[in-house]
Amino acid sequence: MAKSGVVEGDPMVALKKELQKLVKAIVEESSSDDEIETGFIDRATQTLQALKQRSFVKKHNGNNQNVDENSTSIWGLCPQEFRCPLSKELMRDPVVLSTGQTYDRPFIQKWLKAGNRICPKTQQVLSHTILTPNHLVRDMIAQWCKNLGVKFPGPVQYPDQDGLTEADRDLFLSLLKKMSSTQADQKEAARTLRSLTKRMPSFRALFGETLESIPQLLTPLCQTKSQTEIHPDLQEDLITTLLNLSIHDNNKKLVAETPMVIPLLLDALRFGTIETRTNAAAALFTLSALDSNKSLIGKSGALKLLIDLLEEGHPSAMKDVASAIFNLCIQHENKARAVRDGAVRALLNKIKSRVHVDELLATLAMLSSNQKAVEEMGDLGAVSCLLSLIKETSCARNKENCIAVLYTICYYDRTKWKEMREEESRYGTLSQVAENGTSRAKRKANGILDRLNRAINLTHTA
Numbered sequence: 001m002a003k004s005g006v007v008e009g010d011p012m013v014a015l016k017k018e019l020q021k022l023v024k025a026i027v028e029e030s031s032s033d034d035e036i037e038t039g040f041i042d043r044a045t046q047t048l049q050a051l052k053q054r055s056f057v058k059k060h061n062g063n064n065q066n067v068d069e070n071s072t073s074i075w076g077l078c079p080q081e082f083r084c085p086l087s088k089e090l091m092r093d094p095v096v097l098s099t100g101q102t103y104d105r106p107f108i109q110k111w112l113k114a115g116n117r118i119c120p121k122t123q124q125v126l127s128h129t130i131l132t133p134n135h136l137v138r139d140m141i142a143q144w145c146k147n148l149g150v151k152f153p154g155p156v157q158y159p160d161q162d163g164l165t166e167a168d169r170d171l172f173l174s175l176l177k178k179m180s181s182t183q184a185d186q187k188e189a190a191r192t193l194r195s196l197t198k199r200m201p202s203f204r205a206l207f208g209e210t211l212e213s214i215p216q217l218l219t220p221l222c223q224t225k226s227q228t229e230i231h232p233d234l235q236e237d238l239i240t241t242l243l244n245l246s247i248h249d250n251n252k253k254l255v256a257e258t259p260m261v262i263p264l265l266l267d268a269l270r271f272g273t274i275e276t277r278t279n280a281a282a283a284l285f286t287l288s289a290l291d292s293n294k295s296l297i298g299k300s301g302a303l304k305l306l307i308d309l310l311e312e313g314h315p316s317a318m319k320d321v322a323s324a325i326f327n328l329c330i331q332h333e334n335k336a337r338a339v340r341d342g343a344v345r346a347l348l349n350k351i352k353s354r355v356h357v358d359e360l361l362a363t364l365a366m367l368s369s370n371q372k373a374v375e376e377m378g379d380l381g382a383v384s385c386l387l388s389l390i391k392e393t394s395c396a397r398n399k400e401n402c403i404a405v406l407y408t409i410c411y412y413d414r415t416k417w418k419e420m421r422e423e424e425s426r427y428g429t430l431s432q433v434a435e436n437g438t439s440r441a442k443r444k445a446n447g448i449l450d451r452l453n454r455a456i457n458l459t460h461t462a
Contacts (some may be wrong), residue, residue: 082141085121086111093155094138095131099124102134105155112250113205129208129250172196172206176216183231186220190237193217197244204248214258217241221264227271236276239268243283252286256293262300269305277309278317285324291331298334304341311346313355322359329363335370343367344376352385358398361389365401368408377405378413387423390433400441403433407444410451421452 078090084104093105099119103111111120112129119126142152178189196203207213215222221238224230242261245251255261268280284302287293303325310321325343328334347364351357364382367373386402393399409416424430434445 078141078144082137082144084108090153091137091141092153094134094141096134097131098127098129102137105131117250128254130211130254131209168203169206172203176213179216179219183220183234187231187234187237190220190234190241194237194241194244197241201248204245204251207245208248208251208254211254214242214245214255215260218260218264221267222260227267230271232273232276235268235272236279239265239272239276239283240279243279243286246283246286252290252293256287256290256296262297262302266300266302266305269302269309274314274317278314278320281306281309281317281324282320285320285327288324288327294328294331294334298328298331298337303328303334303338303343307338307341307343307346310350311342313350318350318356319359322356322363326359326363326366329366335367335373339367339370339373339376344373345380348377348380348382348385351389357389357393358395361398361401365404368405371412374408374412378409378416383409383416383419387420387429390429391427396438396441399433400438400444403430403437403441403444403448407448410448414455417452417455420448421456424449424452 082090084091084094084107085101086107087104089104091102091104094102095105095108096102097108097119099122101119101121103120108120108131117126117129118124145152175189175193178185181189193203197207207217218238220234221230242255242265246255265280265283268276272280284297284306288297306321306325306328309317310325325338329338329343344364344367347360347367350360351364364377368377382405386406390399390402393402406420410420420430430445430449433441434449435442437445
């Protein structure tokens with residue numbers, strides 16, 4: 001049978017001729033002993049469907065050969081699989097989400113920019129927000145349009161809700177390209193990207209659209225053989241840009257799982273200027289909002305470097321470092337790592353100096369679930385420090401955290417009971433918390449008092 005080709009003239013005539021050839025082929029094969037090729041049947045079904053659709057279009061447009069491509073009657077015929085699940089319209093620029101579902105690009109971009117991190121159709125959490133063109137579906141839609149005798153409409157240019165223009169996107173790509181150029185170009189581009197990602201959330205989102213963007217950004221830091229070769233200003237600008245990217249929720253997973261990111265943040269903590277080290281700590285804090293990132297960062301050895309920076313005590317770094325350590329220690333495995341890396345001593349020293357007491361005391365209370373940490377607290381004079389803090393602070397949350405730590409020490413270390421009894425006898429510190437503290441603080445304070453009183457009664461009985 002002759003292969004069908006494109007027939008000039010009325011598309012209806014071409015479709016009818018194609019259908020006649022296919023039907024003839026099917027009839028001839030059915031009269032022989034051979035099985036009918038399913039390809040003939042499938043093509044005949046498709047051609048019949050196209051003829052049916054074309055007839056519908058012609059009915060609504062008369063005998064006019066110039067079919068109106070904007071007619072809703074035409075696009076209303078499109079198969080369900082060619083419609084975007086969000087817009088319910090024919091897809092002009094089909095793209096695949098990480099879950100494998102296909103959407104029209106402008107509509108899924110709008111969904112993602114609204115802060116959604118799940119697939120609209122499957123409700124699965126997205127592993128990343130990179131959109132991959134679905135060329136197969138686009139070609140099928142284009143063929144469907146050709147069968148109808150209409151032109152494939154192509155992507156619709158919707159205005160960017162974040163105010164990005166094509167010129168902005170071109171600028172973004174050109175800045176990334178400069179990261180492989182001279183050091184002067186790298187420094188200029190890094191400074192510009194730092195500024196843009198600070199001021200414009202839409203520029204932060206651009207980095208999440210392709211897997212190559214973050215590696216391109218960090219090219220200058222990966223090219224150098226030693227940290228002494230990295231220009232301090234360039235390192236600071238690139239690390240700060242990473243921090244800015246990490247603020248965007250949709251970027252957190254992508255940034256942390258880009259292989260070179262965490263090692264480069266650790267290098268910045270070790271060798272950077274104090275500004276660079278502070279922003280590296282802030283980036284780790286921001287990334288650690290995701291539980292999966294807490295594990296990655298904890299395993300990398302970041303806690304030891306953060307604790308070292310905490311001990312150094314640079315005023316500009318303290319808040320970000322304290323927040324990063326707190327966030328990481330929410331995960332059980334990281335508590336043990338922090339204790340091993342000297343967190344208890346560092347935290348107590350700063351609390352005794354009344355430096356960032358709120359954040360550091362909350363972290364100390366969190367670590368008190370680790371027995372080794374509790375033993376170390378007892379040895380380092382935590383009891384007197386915490387009892388003194390209870391008396392001088394007016395913050396109910398701080399009193400609660402102090403009592404929580406004291407309760408754990410009281411449970412594990414009987415040698416500290418005497419110090420607690422003397423404090424209670426002289427100042428009534430525990431009784432005051434048991435009477436006026438938060439509900440949790442009251443429970444813990446009463447628990448300590450009960451244990452101390454039972455110990456006294458046992459002593460008298462003996």
